[in-house]
Amino acid sequence: MLQIEEERELRLKRNEESLREISDLIRKCNIRIIGVQEGEEKENGAESLFKEIIAENFPNLGKEIHVEEAARSPKYVNVKRRTVGHIVVKLEKLNDKERILGAARQKKITYKGTCIRLSVDFSAETLQGRRDWNDIFKSLRDKNFQPRILYPAKISFRYDGEIKTFADRHKLRELVAMRCLAPQEILKKALIPEKEKGERGYKARSKELNR
Amino acid sequence: MLQIEEERELRLKRNEESLREISDLIRKCNIRIIGVQEGEEKENGAESLFKEIIAENFPNLGKEIHVEEAARSPKYVNVKRRTVGHIVVKLEKLNDKERILGAARQKKITYKGTCIRLSVDFSAETLQGRRDWNDIFKSLRDKNFQPRILYPAKISFRYDGEIKTFADRHKLRELVAMRCLAPQEILKKALIPEKEKGERGYKARSKELNR
Amino acid sequence: MLQIEEERELRLKRNEESLREISDLIRKCNIRIIGVQEGEEKENGAESLFKEIIAENFPNLGKEIHVEEAARSPKYVNVKRRTVGHIVVKLEKLNDKERILGAARQKKITYKGTCIRLSVDFSAETLQGRRDWNDIFKSLRDKNFQPRILYPAKISFRYDGEIKTFADRHKLRELVAMRCLAPQEILKKALIPEKEKGERGYKARSKELNR
Numbered sequence: 001m002l003q004i005e006e007e008r009e010l011r012l013k014r015n016e017e018s019l020r021e022i023s024d025l026i027r028k029c030n031i032r033i034i035g036v037q038e039g040e041e042k043e044n045g046a047e048s049l050f051k052e053i054i055a056e057n058f059p060n061l062g063k064e065i066h067v068e069e070a071a072r073s074p075k076y077v078n079v080k081r082r083t084v085g086h087i088v089v090k091l092e093k094l095n096d097k098e099r100i101l102g103a104a105r106q107k108k109i110t111y112k113g114t115c116i117r118l119s120v121d122f123s124a125e126t127l128q129g130r131r132d133w134n135d136i137f138k139s140l141r142d143k144n145f146q147p148r149i150l151y152p153a154k155i156s157f158r159y160d161g162e163i164k165t166f167a168d169r170h171k172l173r174e175l176v177a178m179r180c181l182a183p184q185e186i187l188k189k190a191l192i193p194e195k196e197k198g199e200r201g202y203k204a205r206s207k208e209l210n211r
Numbered sequence: 212m213l214q215i216e217e218e219r220e221l222r223l224k225r226n227e228e229s230l231r232e233i234s235d236l237i238r239k240c241n242i243r244i245i246g247v248q249e250g251e252e253k254e255n256g257a258e259s260l261f262k263e264i265i266a267e268n269f270p271n272l273g274k275e276i277h278v279e280e281a282a283r284s285p286k287y288v289n290v291k292r293r294t295v296g297h298i299v300v301k302l303e304k305l306n307d308k309e310r311i312l313g314a315a316r317q318k319k320i321t322y323k324g325t326c327i328r329l330s331v332d333f334s335a336e337t338l339q340g341r342r343d344w345n346d347i348f349k350s351l352r353d354k355n356f357q358p359r360i361l362y363p364a365k366i367s368f369r370y371d372g373e374i375k376t377f378a379d380r381h382k383l384r385e386l387v388a389m390r391c392l393a394p395q396e397i398l399k400k401a402l403i404p405e406k407e408k409g410e411r412g413y414k415a416r417s418k419e420l421n422r
Numbered sequence: 423m424l425q426i427e428e429e430r431e432l433r434l435k436r437n438e439e440s441l442r443e444i445s446d447l448i449r450k451c452n453i454r455i456i457g458v459q460e461g462e463e464k465e466n467g468a469e470s471l472f473k474e475i476i477a478e479n480f481p482n483l484g485k486e487i488h489v490e491e492a493a494r495s496p497k498y499v500n501v502k503r504r505t506v507g508h509i510v511v512k513l514e515k516l517n518d519k520e521r522i523l524g525a526a527r528q529k530k531i532t533y534k535g536t537c538i539r540l541s542v543d544f545s546a547e548t549l550q551g552r553r554d555w556n557d558i559f560k561s562l563r564d565k566n567f568q569p570r571i572l573y574p575a576k577i578s579f580r581y582d583g584e585i586k587t588f589a590d591r592h593k594l595r596e597l598v599a600m601r602c603l604a605p606q607e608i609l610k611k612a613l614i615p616e617k618e619k620g621e622r623g624y625k626a627r628s629k630e631l632n633r
Binding site for chain 2: 430433434437440441444447448514515516517
């Protein structure tokens with residue numbers, strides 16, 4: 001009985017992981033445009049808005065780029081939400097996405113002169129997993145440990161001449177607690193209010209998915 | 212223990228919902244052609260059959276439309292089934308699908324003079340969820356409550372000057388039972404044989420997925 | 423309680439099947455190139471390597487084929503693994519994939535004169551399911567029962583003038599045990615060490631998915 005339970009737990013977890021992978025895979029050719037005022041795309045459509053952004057910021061890239069679809073996400077403005085939705089652009093070629101986002105990392109991006117951001121598009125789960133590292137990421141960066149977030153939601157940083165990689169906070173916390181891994185002052189500060197944070201993260205995720 | 216059970220139930224449900232969303236997303240650029248005789252596509256392929264339909268019905272739309280793939284679904288004729296399979300056409304651009312289906316709502320569609328239908332393509336789950344509203348939809352329409360089916364499988368209708376939206380029958384039934392919501396005679400008739408209908412729907416779905 | 427358990431088991435299984443179907447669907451337009459040395463794609467990219475292969479082997483097919491993306495999979499060389507990764511090419515049109523793989527079945531494929539293979543791309547689950555038939559497939563082929571592997575992971579073979587199809591070993595084993603179905607000497611040999619094989623298959627799959 002216990003074994004069945006364990007196996008079922010494993011299968012459930014595997015399904016969740018596959019789902020996350022597939023959700024990310026489907027978004028692989030997408031670019032998120034963050035910061036464009038609601039309604040700007042009304043007149044000419046989101047696709048031509050994207051093309052304007054490319055023309056304004058990367059005049060050399062624009063001509064050959066094929067857009068599969070582009071739309072505000074979520075589609076309908078929620079008056080209760082105060083945040084502005086992103087525009088999600090699906091390109092035909094993965095290569096185009098990578099060229100654009102690569103170029104976008106080198107400079108400030110604008111639309112009609114206003115600052116905007118271009119970003120990858122992840123599933124809600126992957127996004128939350130990455131966000132869960134935010135505080136630790138900042139602590140490590142401030143102390144110059146050169147942290148990086150790896151796909152899907154791992155953190156890596158330089159420590160003692162090596163690159164350490166962690167997939168979840170618990171593991172990192174354990175090692176910090178056992179003093180196998182300093183920088184304790186930094187990480188502890190970020191890791192101790194674990195319980196509330198973990199729960200908040202979990203609830204936020206559930207809410208998002210159950211909407 | 213009970214909490215683990217509840218959480219697991221929640222996770223299972225979340226997986227089912229994600230799966231349905233993904234299944235629908237994959238079908239987003241698809242059009243279903245309903246009513247074309249089995250075998251009609253044998254000679255020139257399903258793609259050129261689709262292009263004939265466009266040329267016959269929407270001579271202005273046809274030229275720029277790119278088809279990713281087109282095939283009879285299911286692929287092989289089941290001699291035991293008496294229904295004819297649909298032809299599923301996957302377009303390259305979401306926009307093209309919407310233009311075609313939008314135009315198809317305005318007129319009768321024919322193939323070589325015979326009436327056919329063009330329709331969106333949903334996952335089996337979403338389709339069943341929408342079908343489950345059929346009886347209530349008809350009752351409401353007959354009484355002029357202007358019902359609509361919303362994505363993925365909600366019903367909305369005008370009642371008492373407001374638009375009411377329901378995601379499942381149980382909720383709607385509760386409100387009808389509590390007399391918070393008339394039109395009781397109409398809805399009751401549709402909602403009372405709930406048990407058998409629910410079960411039939413569920414079994415049909417299981418069978419379809421386990422084939 | 424028991425009924426809830428059973429229903430949950432059914433739902434879990436249905437999710438697994440849907441996931442496998444979706445994973446395969448996403449890979450539908452893919453071709454795997456097997457046997458190209460690691461690093462060969464470094465200079466000009468995996469896409470142009472694929473185009474070289476097409477030009478070298480199918481000079482008549484090449485011009486119209488559009489590639490959506492192409493990359494070594496897995497992306498990074500694992501020094502611990504001794505096997506060479508495949509190159510996965512995603513085509514824009516399903517039809518192109520079928521034409522190429524159809525032509526590839528008729529002749530030896532080479533890249534710069536070295537033998538390579540072109541193959542369909544399945545999810546890890548489907549691939550494992552198909553591999554699980556390997557031993558039985560070989561036994562049946564050696565005795566001229568004309569076995570075939572059907573999608574996703576079924577075996578069929580000619581027996582006693584009919585075509586028999588099986589989706590899992592247990593069913594096939596039962597029938598062999600009950601002597602309803604010879605060829606017993608052949609199948610028994612393959613089916614008896616069932617327990618160890620089944621478990622090995624299961625563990626291999628788990629490991630692959632949990633990486």
